[in-house]
Each structure stands twice: as structure tokens, then as C-alpha cells.
Amino acid sequence: MIKGLYEAHLPVRNLETSIEFYKKLNFEIAYQKEKLVFFWIEKGRSWLGLWETDKVETPYHPSLRHIAFQVDIEDIEVAKEWLEQKGIPVKTDFGFRPEKQPLVLPNNPNAHAAIYFQDPDGNSLELITPLRLDFEEDFEMMSLEDWNRKNN
Incomplete structure (x- = not known):
């Protein structure tokens, strides 16, 4: 029955x-x-609604004001540079410098594999791709570069 996520919504301070x-x-x-705009994430399959509202003052928590966009592995490998070219800094909340x-x-x-950044209102955004599913192995968070070195 359920095939995926069609829409998600975020509050924003200034729509333009x-x-x-x-x-x-x-x-x-x-x-x-x-006071509302919908953007296609994947045309005809999913979209993102942005609402100009004072609810943008709701403090951030991972359960609120966060969206993860799925990308391919090839794209995650160049995501940091892609974001930086657009003037969008990556977040370093997990203690990993941007170069890591x-x-x-x-x-x-x-x-x-994931990379985090914010929109102008502090909404948390993420680009993410699965590397391995249904395989039990404990490991610590690491850079994708270190993961590739370890697993290739």
C-alpha cells in the first residue's frame, strides 16, 4: 500500500x-x-512545503524541523563540494570537520553516508544514501573516506 513519502513541511521566516x-x-x-510554496523533490513523486510562519521560532530538535533527502552514492561523494559551491556550509555538530x-x-x-546543513531558518537538512542494509556490525561514526578505505 504505502510506496514512499509524498510530502514534508518546514516553517520559514521569509518565503522569498x-x-x-x-x-x-x-x-x-x-x-x-x-505564504506557502511547494517544491518538487522528485517531480510527481514527492514535494516539500515551506510555510512562512512564526512557528519557525520552535526550537530545533531532531524530531522537528529536519528533512533528509536521499541521494545516490556518487552524489554523496561530491556533496560537500556541491554545497560549498552554492555557498552552503556543512554542519559540524558531530565533531567532524568539513574536510572529513x-x-x-x-x-x-x-x-x-550523510552530510548535514541548514537552510536560512536553521531547519536541519541532510543528504543521505544507504551504504549497507541488514548487516550487523558495530562501528563508530567515521568519515566516508575512512569507510571506503576500511571496506574496499
């Missing part, structure tokens, strides 16, 4: 500023009203 930011990520506007990113997350029994 947010539109310019999300266009940098190559999102196409699907629908727009005065993307990260590999130990979500046992799965492993994912």
Missing part, C-alpha cells in the same frame, strides 16, 4: 529568502501562494 535557497538545491517550484565529511552513520544493522 527560502525560495532562493531551495532553488540553489535545484528544486523546482510546483505550487505557490502568498560526509559521515558514515552506524545505524546498526544499517550504515548510511
Whole structure:
């Protein structure tokens, strides 16, 4: 029955500023009203709604104001440079300097490569790709570079 996630929503302070930011990520506007815009993530399959609202003041927590966008492994390998070319810094919340990113997350029994950044309102955004599914192995979070060295 359920095939995937069709939409997600984030609060923003200024819709025009947010539109310019999300266009940098190559999102196409699907629908727009005065205080709302929907961007296609994958045209006809998923979209992101941005709402201009004072709810943007809700403090960040991983369960709120966070979206992870799936990318291919080839794309995650160049994601840091791609973001930097667009003037978007990567987050270093996990103690890994930008040059040591993307990260590999130990979500046992799965492993994912990811890189985190923020939109102009502090909403947490993530590019992520699965590296290994359903394989039990404990390991510490590491850089994708270290993962590749260890597993190739």
C-alpha cells in the first residue's frame, strides 16, 4: 500500500529568502501562494512545503524541523563540494570537520553516508544514501573516506 513519502513541511521566516535557497538545491517550484510554496523533490513523486510562519521560532530538535533527502552514492561523494559551491556550509555538530565529511552513520544493522546543513531558518537538512542494509556490525561514526578505505 504505502510506496514512499509524498510530502514534508518546514516553517520559514521569509518565503522569498527560502525560495532562493531551495532553488540553489535545484528544486523546482510546483505550487505557490502568498505564504506557502511547494517544491518538487522528485517531480510527481514527492514535494516539500515551506510555510512562512512564526512557528519557525520552535526550537530545533531532531524530531522537528529536519528533512533528509536521499541521494545516490556518487552524489554523496561530491556533496560537500556541491554545497560549498552554492555557498552552503556543512554542519559540524558531530565533531567532524568539513574536510572529513560526509559521515558514515552506524545505524546498526544499517550504515548510511550523510552530510548535514541548514537552510536560512536553521531547519536541519541532510543528504543521505544507504551504504549497507541488514548487516550487523558495530562501528563508530567515521568519515566516508575512512569507510571506503576500511571496506574496499
